[in-house]
Amino acid sequence: MLMHNPPHPGEVLRELCLEPLGISVTAAAEALGVSRKTLSAVLNGKAGISPEMAIRLSIAFDTSAESWLNQQSQYELWHAEQHRKELNVKKLVAA
Template identity: 70%
Template sequence: MKMHNPPHPGEVLKELCIEPLNLTITEVAEALGVSRKTLSAILNCRAGISPEMAIRLGKAFGTTAESWLNQQMQYDLWQAEQAVGNVEVKRLSVA
């Protein structure tokens, strides 16, 4: 089932994983083995969750990589539908 206007996974990461543990961006970036700049871009919704980052997040927070990638896919699909949802496309079929 598609979610209506799903949150960016960076928002989920911040609100459900980082803030409850009272962690700083620096602490989380070091634990994940990424730069503070990389993590900040995700948390501020300027970058998405890559498969590699999904694996890192899964290991760090005891979740699955699939859950992070699914959140990213739902967010990306919603954004794309809003941008091109009314585009005229000719239906094609195999004879």
């Protein structure tokens, strides 16, 4: 079952990982081996968590890559579900 309006994983990263540790975006980007622009896009919900970023985060924060990808998937699926009625899809049945 999908969570009601799950947060973007960038919001989770900011609020549960960076802020409690007092880590700046610049310092986190350097530690992750990505540009500040790339990390900022994730933190601001402008970019999603890619498999590569999930691995980077799992190494940096001792978490699983799957947890980051699951958060991204839940976020995207919830937003896609909001447009379910607009999709012009018919059920397929055996002939």
